[in-house]
Amino acid sequence: MPTKRHTSATYTERIKARHEAGREARHRAPRRALGEWDRAARSIDALEALEAQNTIRAADLLPIRYGRMSQSPWTYYRGAAAVMAADLATRPHSGLDVQLCGDAHILNFGLWATPERHLAFDLRDFDETLPGPFEWDVLRLAASIVVLARADGLPEATAQHAVRAAVDAYRDRMALYAAEGTLEIWYDRIDAEQLVAHFGDTARRQVVAAIEKGTRHRTQHAAFEKLVTETGDGYRIVENPPKLTHFDIPGVMDAVTEVFALYSETLQDDRRHCLEQFEVCDVARQVVGVGSVGMRVHLLLLMGRNGRDPLFLQVKQAGPSVYEAHLGPSRYDNHGARVVHGMRLIQSATDMFVGWTRFRDHDYYVRQFRDMKIIADSARIAPVVADFATACGDALAKSHARSGDPVAISGYIGRSSAFTDAAAEFAEGYADQTEADHAQLLDAIAHGTVTADADA
Numbered sequence: 001m002p003t004k005r006h007t008s009a010t011y012t013e014r015i016k017a018r019h020e021a022g023r024e025a026r027h028r029a030p031r032r033a034l035g036e037w038d039r040a041a042r043s044i045d046a047l048e049a050l051e052a053q054n055t056i057r058a059a060d061l062l063p064i065r066y067g068r069m070s071q072s073p074w075t076y077y078r079g080a081a082a083v084m085a086a087d088l089a090t091r092p093h094s095g096l097d098v099q100l101c102g103d104a105h106i107l108n109f110g111l112w113a114t115p116e117r118h119l120a121f122d123l124r125d126f127d128e129t130l131p132g133p134f135e136w137d138v139l140r141l142a143a144s145i146v147v148l149a150r151a152d153g154l155p156e157a158t159a160q161h162a163v164r165a166a167v168d169a170y171r172d173r174m175a176l177y178a179a180e181g182t183l184e185i186w187y188d189r190i191d192a193e194q195l196v197a198h199f200g201d202t203a204r205r206q207v208v209a210a211i212e213k214g215t216r217h218r219t220q221h222a223a224f225e226k227l228v229t230e231t232g233d234g235y236r237i238v239e240n241p242p243k244l245t246h247f248d249i250p251g252v253m254d255a256v257t258e259v260f261a262l263y264s265e266t267l268q269d270d271r272r273h274c275l276e277q278f279e280v281c282d283v284a285r286q287v288v289g290v291g292s293v294g295m296r297v298h299l300l301l302l303m304g305r306n307g308r309d310p311l312f313l314q315v316k317q318a319g320p321s322v323y324e325a326h327l328g329p330s331r332y333d334n335h336g337a338r339v340v341h342g343m344r345l346i347q348s349a350t351d352m353f354v355g356w357t358r359f360r361d362h363d364y365y366v367r368q369f370r371d372m373k374i375i376a377d378s379a380r381i382a383p384v385v386a387d388f389a390t391a392c393g394d395a396l397a398k399s400h401a402r403s404g405d406p407v408a409i410s411g412y413i414g415r416s417s418a419f420t421d422a423a424a425e426f427a428e429g430y431a432d433q434t435e436a437d438h439a440q441l442l443d444a445i446a447h448g449t450v451t452a453d454a455d456a
Contacts, residue, residue: 015407019178022096022411029092031418034135035425039433044086046437047444053082056319056362057294064242065293067453069438070445073431074151074378076438077144078105078290081128082322083437084140084430089326093133094412098404099345101396102128102321103291104137105144106381109392111192111211113372114349119192119215122347122395124375127292129342130321130330134400134409141166141396142427145389147434152382156428162386163427167420169393171413177401178410185401189348190394198391203384214374223370224310228282228301235310237284237301244284244299256283256300259315259359263366266337266355275353278302278311286314295319296362299369312369313353317362334358336365346399 050069054062069079077084081103101108101123108125142163149159177185192211199207216222229238239245249255260280264272279302286297296317303310318335332338336356344350356365381388400409413419444450 018405018407019411022405022408023414025094025096025408025412029094029133029135031412031414031422033092033422034139034419035422035429037426037429037433039436041090042087043090044083046080046083047440047450049083049086050080050441053319053322054294056317058296061242061287061294063451063453064287065290066441066445066450067455068290068293070441070452072151073435073438074148075290076441077147077434078107079293080434080437081140081291084143085128085136085322085326087430087433088136088139089323094135096134096404096408096412097131098134098137098400098409099342099402100128100130100132100134100137100323101126101342101346101399102130102132102137102323104141104392104396106141106148106385106389106392107144107376107378109388109395110376111195111214111372111374112351114189115352116349118189118349119211119372119374120348121190121192121195121391123399124373126339126343126346127295127316127318128321128323129339129346130323130327131403132323132327134404136323137396137400138167138170138423139426139430141389141392142423143430143434145385146427146431148378148381149385150431150435152378154382154385158385160424160428162389163424164420165386166389166393167423168417169390170397171410171415171419173394173397174401174406174410174413175415177397177406180406185398185406187348188398190391190398195391198387199384200387203387207384210376210380211374215372218370218372218374220310220312220368220371223312224301227299227312228310235281235301235303237282237299239284242287244286246284252283253280255359256280256298259357259364260300262359263315263355263357263364266340266357267353271352278304278309288314288316292316296364313366314369315357315364315366318356318365319363335363337363339365345403348398348402 069076103125108123110124111119111121114120145163146159196204196207227237228235264275280300281303282301284299286299287293288297298315300313318339324330330338334356340354340356351367354367445452
């Protein structure tokens with residue numbers, strides 16, 4: 001059989017076809033329609049959607065979850081990815097799939113150390129990752145900016161400027177990726193210097209100082225100094241209820257050893273060899289974040305052979321992505337594997353110790369804890385929200401270009417402001433919806449139908 005010859009003309013035709021496929025996707029999901037949010041078209045009750053997630057969570061932690069979500073519309077938004085997934089699913093979508101982060105809100109972007117010890121700026125939370133329409137991540141980012149800006153008392157004009165900056169950055173970077181080769185996209189990385197370049201002179205100095213402080217204090221050794229004490233029985237994690245508590249369960253370390261052995265089998269051989277130089281010293285239960293509260297999270301303390309190199313690993317329960325009810329089940333039979341494989345698709349470089357395991361009918365994924373992870377809070381972001389949002393738009397485009405078709409996505413978005421206009425309109429409408437949903441939760445707490453820990 002003769003070999004088919006590929007010429008530059010052949011590839012040019014294919015690129016044109018991919019671009020046209022993106023433009024044709026506008027018929028399925030007109031860009032203008034993306035901006036519309038109709039409360040009456042909603043198919044779910046927000047509170048019921050939250051409560052449906054409780055079946056796989058630790059019941060004693062649920063009051064903490066609701067307590068944290070009740071603090072503001074912003075904390076509610078962070079915990080209500082399931083609500084937004086159901087809302088997005090009621091609308092037409094482009095059909096241009098990427099590996100969704102699934103929870104691409106503005107505080108789920110941050111700096112962390114790659115295995116080569118470079119600081120990279122990227123998405124950092126993948127509990128909900130699943131293949132799906134690219135615009136769902138963009139809309140979640142856009143709405144998060146408005147919700148956060150309102151919570152911090154910023155003017156509406158500031159919020160809108162930040163949304164438009166993020167979406168414009170996404171559009172422009174995706175257009176650049178559409179003209180690049182696969183390996184150029186795959187090797188691309190946003191480092192700390194590129195992040196810093198987004199800020200003005202005054203803010204830049206503050207950002208650099210925060211990064212330098214983070215690289216010193218958010219390390220394994222710094223975590224060891226803060227979280228560990230030495231007892232007659234060896235090194236022990238210091239309790240800090242409810243954030244950190246030990247298990248009152250006989251044989252807990254035997255269980256940890258079993259889980260750890262299964263997890264290590266999912267690592268590359270070289271990384272498993274490195275991990276074998278460490279031994280587990282202690283384990284404690286963690287309560288982390290907002291949306292993750294109730295999921296079983298364990299902090300493992302390991303120590304290397306010379307007794308001076310601590311390693312913290314976080315073992316976190318993984319359930320079904322909130323998007324699976326609308327897009328179909330994951331192809332992985334372990335949700336920890338779903339998270340890890342999604343992480344590897346989305347990030348330019350991934351923590352060398354990420355892996356997965358299963359124990360007592362629950363799936364888990366494993367990652368390093370505080371390995372130079374620098375995460376901004378809303379107070380720091382608020383004064384420079386547009387600059388930070390621009391960096392987030394760049395990072396999201398990079399992630400989507402790795403797993404999706406940048407030519408088709410760029411063709412759908414186009415060069416005009418239509419896509420940005422729609423995202424900005426949606427962000428305002430969905431921020432209003434989030435405030436109403438938060439009020440519903442507060443009412444349920446006030447009437448005793450939902451139990452919340454006020455000190456969460």
